[in-house]
Amino acid sequence: MLARDGPDAQAFRGSLVFFNYCVTCHGPNADGNGRAARLYDPRPANLRASDKNLAYMRLIVRRGGKAMNRSEFMPPWGEELTDEQIDDVTVYLQSINDRVAAGPK
Numbered sequence: 001m002l003a004r005d006g007p008d009a010q011a012f013r014g015s016l017v018f019f020n021y022c023v024t025c026h027g028p029n030a031d032g033n034g035r036a037a038r039l040y041d042p043r044p045a046n047l048r049a050s051d052k053n054l055a056y057m058r059l060i061v062r063r064g065g066k067a068m069n070r071s072e073f074m075p076p077w078g079e080e081l082t083d084e085q086i087d088d089v090t091v092y093l094q095s096i097n098d099r100v101a102a103g104p105k
């Protein structure tokens with residue numbers, strides 16, 4: 001059973017956010033191959049190979065791509081998701097990021 005709090009529980013909650021809001025573009029594996037991915041240029045980022053840290057991810061999720069000088073096709077989620085949901089989903093993404101999984105460099 002998952003502990004109610006702590007990183008595992010947070011990543012689990014974040015996975016629920018991801019599957020509700022992000023999967024159409026970023027794909028079930030978060031590798032950027034969602035159902036709608038081919039509609040966008042640039043394509044949705046491969047979040048398993050992101051070199052971005054937690055703080056940057058929080059910002060781009062909250063404010064969207066345009067505010068970060070990235071593609072406007074990455075929507076801003078600050079109105080739709082709570083800060084807690086944004087924290088949860090970024091922790092989830094860091095937890096499945098192959099770069100993080102590969103350990104510190």
Ligand code: HEC
Nearest residue numbers: 021022025042043044045050051052057070071073074089
């Ligand atoms: C409508 C399609 C779409 C949806 C839905 C979407 N994204 Fe994105 N996302 C993009 C695109 C396109 C980019 C690439 C932007 C660029 O390269 O300029 C991106 C980039 C990102 C990045 C930057 C990654 C990096 O390495 O720089 C993060 C983090 C991210 N998305 C997280 C999310 C999260 C979390 C959600 C759900 C809450 C989400 N996205 C929903 C299209 C989408």
